[in-house]
Amino acid sequence: MAAATLARRIGRSGVLPLCCRLPAWDRAARPPPGPAQPPGLPLAPCRSFSNNKIQVELDESSGVAMMKFKSPPVNSLSLEFLTEFSISLEKLENNKACRGVIITSALPKIFSSGLDITEMCGKSIEHYTEFWRAVQEMWLRLYGSNMVTVAAVNGSSPAGGCLVALSCDYRIMAENPKFSIGLNEAQLGIVAPFWFKDTFVNVVGHRIAERSLQLGSLHPAPEALKLGLVDELVPEEKLMEKAAAVMAQWLALPDHARQLTKTMMRKAVLDRLVAHREEDIKNFISFVSKESIQKSLRMYMEMLKKRKS
Numbered sequence: 168m169a170a171a172t173l174a175r176r177i178g179r180s181g182v183l184p185l186c187c188r189l190p191a192w193d194r195a196a197r198p199p200p201g202p203a204q205p206p207g208l209p210l211a212p213c214r215s216f217s218n219n220k221i222q223v224e225l226d227e228s229s230g231v232a233m234m235k236f237k238s239p240p241v242n243s244l245s246l247e248f249l250t251e252f253s254i255s256l257e258k259l260e261n262n263k264a265c266r267g268v269i270i271t272s273a274l275p276k277i278f279s280s281g282l283d284i285t286e287m288c289g290k291s292i293e294h295y296t297e298f299w300r301a302v303q304e305m306w307l308r309l310y311g312s313n314m315v316t317v318a319a320v321n322g323s324s325p326a327g328g329c330l331v332a333l334s335c336d337y338r339i340m341a342e343n344p345k346f347s348i349g350l351n352e353a354q355l356g357i358v359a360p361f362w363f364k365d366t367f368v369n370v371v372g373h374r375i376a377e378r379s380l381q382l383g384s385l386h387p388a389p390e391a392l393k394l395g396l397v398d399e400l401v402p403e404e405k406l407m408e409k410a411a412a413v414m415a416q417w418l419a420l421p422d423h424a425r426q427l428t429k430t431m432m433r434k435a436v437l438d439r440l441v442a443h444r445e446e447d448i449k450n451f452i453s454f455v456s457k458e459s460i461q462k463s464l465r466m467y468m469e470m471l472k473k474r475k476s
């Protein structure tokens with residue numbers, strides 16, 4: 168489906184058609200990437216596309232796309248950002264030349280600051296519906312992707328930013344103790360929905376997830392490694408090199424075996440949201456519409472601004 172058509176359909180309903188998602192068994196296995204390009208030959212074919220929020224470059228010779236978040240100041244996940252993120256994933260998913268995507272940030276010190284809090288403050292029910300559907304869609308696409316997904320976490324990554332990283336197959340974080348990651352919703356006086364929680368539990372296990380979620384903890388990079396929230400830490404300047412090496416290792420496996428295994432591991436959690444999508448939207452709306460929640464969110468935004476001055 169052309170991106171323009173897709174954008175129109177999202178615009179109308181806030182939903183990406185699930186029929187666009189190729190099932191795991193529908194993508195032919197491709198051979199692992201060939202040897203490095205000999206010097207003197209033309210550069211490997213490379214397709215890039217970009218929108219206001221995200222830049223994507225696909226190296227067709229290796230089958231690896233680099234996706235960079237570029238939405239200053241903090242890559243917050245606004246409705247526009249989420250829509251463009253889903254469209255970018257969709258384009259890559261449907262491109263047979265693409266087998267894997269590395270997700271990182273083009274901004275210094277921030278991977279993503281999570282859901283854009285202003286999207287959850289003082290808006291209409293229609294807006295909340297559209298926004299939450301876009302959050303769901305992004306997660307369904309990323310968590311259910313057939314591609315190998317590697318998060319190169321080059322900065323702080325609270326809440327929704329952490330969800331993006333948790334939804335990938337592998338997480339590498341810059342080893343800077345000033346960068347933290349976690350589902351800190353409780354600190355904002357809000358609750359991570361069940362599918363955020365399920366994704367977290369699937370990565371770190373029930374006990375660690377329960378304690379971390381109740382406390383709304385943001386874990387500095389070394390602690391995140393200890394908890395298994397990220398798979399490894401590397402010096403910041405080595406992050407992209409390491410991400411490419413991990414990607415090559417995962418792509419050395421036949422696609423069909425890896426994809427079927429991924430589906431087997433993730434299907435129950437994905438199916439749970441698909442089966443309860445409308446109910447989940449209603450829960451979100453009734454939750455954020457409460458005056459007490461609106462007050463908590465406003466106070467949190469004020470705290471962020473005060474901390475700055």
Ligand SMILES: CCCCC/C=C\C/C=C\CCC/C=C/C(=O)SCCNC(=O)CCNC(=O)[C@H](O)C(C)(C)COP(=O)(O)OP(=O)(O)OC[C@H]1O[C@@H](n2cnc3c(N)ncnc32)[C@H](O)[C@@H]1OP(=O)(O)O
Nearest residue numbers: 240243280281282283284285325326327358450451454471
């Ligand atoms: C059983 C019943 C259950 C029912 C449940 C039903 C439904 C669930 C309901 C709700 C679920 C919602 C889930 C929410 C998920 C989220 O992701 S919420 C967002 C959480 N994010 C954060 O807490 C991060 C906050 N930001 C920061 O900590 C810092 O900004 C930073 C990311 C560490 C960066 O720090 P620094 O570089 O110092 O930048 P500043 O703090 O100065 O920020 C720059 C400007 O950006 C604004 N900003 C920051 N984060 C956000 C954000 N997430 N959204 C919107 N805006 C943000 C910040 O205010 C600054 O703005 P100004 O320049 O002052 O205008």
